[in-house]
Amino acid sequence: MDEVKVVVAHSERATLRVGDVFLKIDADQTRIDVEVEAMSLAPVPTPKVLWREPPVLALAAVTGTALGRLGEPSPASPAAWAAAGAAVRRLHDAPLPPWRGRSREAFEADLDRECAWLIADGVLPTDLVTRNREIAAAALRPWTPVFTHGDLQITHVFVDGDDAITGVIDWxxxxxxxxxxxxxxxxxxxxxxxxxxxxxxxxxVDRDVIQGWWSLRSLSVIRWLVEHGFDPSAPGCEVDVLRARM
Structure with missing residues (x-):
């Protein structure tokens, strides 16, 4: 019998792997609804849905290996990264999903709240937070909506060799x-x-906007990461991303 491997587990959701099957358990069924529909609409390889019995979604494992991990050098070739960029472009060129995402105002409100917490609790130096808040402002401009993955971490993109994207997970x-x-x-x-x-x-693309999103995302997630048992100060992770902007 295949052993059960805990892929990720915290108070909101957990993912288990048993052989070639992933079991996703989520307290919020809306997220599972979005995941299933998004995978059916996306013009890129996605995991096969095996069955669904709330609160559990069973998915088949995708082949290949992840593009990399945050905080570690990526083993993937430049051609594999380029293939990932091409897959993202296909997604962005696809028809919009029928549901809206977070607004610019919502991102800004979250960012301001998290920056205030980071400074008030002494989590990060004030000058580091202030400088990155300034950089993050570039991302907070009007944009034309496209079909976005919304959590496109490198661990969610799988490749086989130099140019084959075998799957994009966690939708x-x-x-x-x-x-x-x-x-x-x-x-x-x-x-x-x-x-x-x-x-x-x-x-x-506007690289200043991409840098703005690097700062905005890193500032906004530190509290959540700490509260859920992750370490944003590990080498190469969110705090180092912020320091690189100084």
């Missing part, structure tokens, strides 16, 4: 959103691969 945050938010999430902590991703994406 619970998919929505109408800013294309550059996806590109920033994909390259967070791996800025050296931004040129490769953009070569595959195939169009010019």
């Amino acid at each position: 619970s945050e998919a929505s109408q959103g800013d294309a550059l938010f996806d590109l920033a999430n994909l390259t967070l902590g791996h800025e050296e691969h931004l040129d490769d991703v953009l070569a595959g994406y195939g169009t010019d």
Whole structure:
């Protein structure tokens, strides 16, 4: 019998792996609804839905290996990163999903609240927070909505060799959103691969906006990461991303 491996577990959701099956358990069934529908609409490889019995969603494992991990050098080639950029472009060119994503105002309100907490509780130096808040302002501009993954971490993109994207996983945050938010999430902590991703994406983008999303995302998630047992100060992770902007 295959042993059960805990992939991730916290108070909101858990993912278990048993052989080639992933079992996702989520307290919020809306996220599962979004994930299932988004995977059915996305024009990129996604996991196969095996069955669903709330609160559990069973998915088949995708082949290949993850593009990398935050805080570690990526084993993937520049061509693989470019292939990821091309896959993201196909997603962004697809028809919009029928549900809206977070507004610019919501991102800004969350950012201001988290920056205030980071400074008031002495979690990060004031000058580090203030400088990155200034950089994050570039992301807070009007954007034309596209079909976004919404949580496009490198651990969610699987490749086989140099140019085959075998699967994109974890679609619970998919929505109408800013294309550059996806590109920033994909390259967070791996800025050296931004040129490769953009070569595959195939169009010019505003790099100041991508840097703004790097700062905004890192500032906004530190409290959540700490409260759920993750370490944003680990080498190469969110705090280092913020320090790189100084």
